[in-house]
Amino acid sequence: MRPLLFLIISSLLYSCESVEKLAYTLFLEEDLLKRPEAKRCSECHQDIYKQWKKSRHSIAWISEHFKKTSNNYSKVKCLSCHAPYEVNFIEEPVVRDFHRKDGINCASCHFKDETKSMHGPYDVFSPPHYSKKDINYTKSGICAGCHKETYKEWKKTKSKKTCQDCHMPSKKGKLIQKFPFYLFHSKKDIHSHSFPVLKAEEDDIIVKLKKGKDTLSVFLTNINIPHKLPTADQGKPKLYVKVEFFKDGKKVDEDSYMITHKEGINMDETKEIIFYPLHDYDSVRVSVSRKLAWKKEKEEITKFLVPLRDGTND
Numbered sequence: 001m002r003p004l005l006f007l008i009i010s011s012l013l014y015s016c017e018s019v020e021k022l023a024y025t026l027f028l029e030e031d032l033l034k035r036p037e038a039k040r041c042s043e044c045h046q047d048i049y050k051q052w053k054k055s056r057h058s059i060a061w062i063s064e065h066f067k068k069t070s071n072n073y074s075k076v077k078c079l080s081c082h083a084p085y086e087v088n089f090i091e092e093p094v095v096r097d098f099h100r101k102d103g104i105n106c107a108s109c110h111f112k113d114e115t116k117s118m119h120g121p122y123d124v125f126s127p128p129h130y131s132k133k134d135i136n137y138t139k140s141g142i143c144a145g146c147h148k149e150t151y152k153e154w155k156k157t158k159s160k161k162t163c164q165d166c167h168m169p170s171k172k173g174k175l176i177q178k179f180p181f182y183l184f185h186s187k188k189d190i191h192s193h194s195f196p197v198l199k200a201e202e203d204d205i206i207v208k209l210k211k212g213k214d215t216l217s218v219f220l221t222n223i224n225i226p227h228k229l230p231t232a233d234q235g236k237p238k239l240y241v242k243v244e245f246f247k248d249g250k251k252v253d254e255d256s257y258m259i260t261h262k263e264g265i266n267m268d269e270t271k272e273i274i275f276y277p278l279h280d281y282d283s284v285r286v287s288v289s290r291k292l293a294w295k296k297e298k299e300e301i302t303k304f305l306v307p308l309r310d311g312t313n314d
């Protein structure tokens with residue numbers, strides 16, 4: 001009955017403010033304002049829920065690696081960002097003491113006690129729960145309370161691109177999928193809640209080589225990614241540079257170097273790595289790869305073979 005009644009009333013008086021108020025009274029689902037699990041939000045926001053389920057945020061608490069490194073959740077200082085109560089602009093969150101397995105869930109990122117509303121990028125009519133437009137959601141600062149180091153690095157680069165521009169790419173669609181409610185709502189930009197784990201491409205890094213008397217210098221410049229390569233707060237991702245030395249087509253030597261996030265390369269920065277080959281060589285094969293904090297395998301970013309009798313490769 002309720003949907004029908006609502007249809008009739010709203011088609012007659014849709015723009016009327018008092019009808020909006022009435023709709024919120026009729027359709028408010030109180031439990032949504034009590035920080036329910038993400039599954040509850042999926043009753044209407046199915047598509048976004050599916051994306052989130054694939055994200056690292058949804059497993060931030062149950063990740064085996066986190067369980068182990070936090071000493072089976074006994075290190076209290078580790079818990080806040082992995083099961084936050086309320087995410088605020090730039091501030092580090094406090095930990096919540098319920099639904100912890102849900103990790104960084106919908107309500108923790110969107111619901112604010114202060115307004116008893118879901119904060120988000122739009123001005124919407126959302127009778128099942130109150131909503132409030134909050135432009136902080138379109139800024140990098142909303143990620144900064146947890147991704148503290150990455151945010152600091154990003155600030156230094158003065159990049160115009162936000163974290164969301166790259167890690168929440170958008171596509172037109174409906175915010176809700178529940179019938180018949182979605183009929184009342186226009187398409188909007190949905191920002192990917194899978195928070196895609198990206199990978200640098202060949203064009204993001206410039207590699208230059210210089211042959212010295214007994215050395216080979218490899219210069220790496222990050223030209224596109226507005227935080228360190230690799231970047232991390234707590235995880236331990238790595239970047240590897242491997243060099244193979246050749247003489248008359250035969251491999252005579254090889255060596256590699258590991259870059260941790262502490263010495264990561266920020267945008268527009270160049271890092272020089274010096275190798276000391278033991279044999280004379282006339283060409284080298286260089287490959288750059290990365291390893292994510294939570295993966296065992298390395299992934300290649302770039303690889304090339306160049307003749308290098310003396311001097312540089314440019």
Ligand code: HEC
Pocket residue numbers: 060063064065066069070075077078079080081082092145146147148150231232233234235236293294
């Ligand atoms: C200020 C927020 C914050 C706190 C506090 C925090 N982490 Fe994290 N953690 C993050 C973020 C952000 C990531 C995402 C990857 C990265 O940038 O390192 C992460 C990722 C991780 C990862 C890698 C992902 C995985 O599941 O394998 C591990 C392990 C981890 N944290 C363990 C810990 C431990 C142990 C502590 C306590 C010593 C801790 N974290 C405290 C924010 C935090």
Ligand code: HEC
Pocket residue numbers: 029032035036040041042043044045106107110111118119120121122123124125126127128129131132133134174175176178181185186188
């Ligand atoms: C019964 C349906 C329903 C449920 C369940 C529901 N929502 Fe919504 N939500 C809506 C509707 C309707 C809109 C407005 C959609 C539109 O205008 O396109 C909305 C909009 C939103 C917005 C956008 C707000 C803005 O200002 O940009 C956010 C964020 C949001 N919901 C979060 C949540 C969270 C978090 C949960 C779970 C705790 C949840 N919703 C559960 C119906 C629901």
Ligand code: HEC
Pocket residue numbers: 056057059060061063066080081082084087093104142143144145146147163164167168195196197198235292293294
């Ligand atoms: C409440 C703290 C918190 C907030 C806010 C937060 N994150 Fe995270 N993020 C984490 C943690 C913790 C992880 C690691 C989860 C894991 O791997 O177990 C993570 C992982 C990630 C990853 C994957 C990293 C990897 O090592 O593969 C990306 C990408 C990411 N977050 C982007 C964002 C963006 C973009 C925002 C802002 C819109 C954001 N995060 C907001 C805590 C947070």
Ligand code: HEC
Pocket residue numbers: 038041042045048049050052057087104105106107109110120121122137138139142164168175189190191192193
């Ligand atoms: C790490 C924090 C974080 C988590 C977790 C999160 N969101 Fe969001 N959400 C955001 C941000 C940031 C935006 C705004 C992106 C923008 O406008 O650039 C957003 C936008 C939205 C919007 C408006 C449409 C859009 O994509 O811009 C809705 C609806 C929404 N979220 C619902 C949800 C639901 C439902 C869940 C859980 C399944 C969820 N969010 C989990 C941070 C989060």
Ligand code: HEC
Pocket residue numbers: 140143147150151154159161162163164165166167196197198199200201224225226227229230231232290
């Ligand atoms: C111009 C696009 C761009 C912007 C803006 C950006 N990143 Fe990234 N980010 C990337 C790329 C590409 C990678 C992959 C680097 C690699 O190959 O390891 C990455 C890597 C990461 C990682 C490591 C795991 C992963 O996804 O590979 C985290 C965590 C992260 N970014 C968080 C952030 C946060 C937080 C912000 C905002 C302060 C941000 N990024 C801004 C492009 C971007």
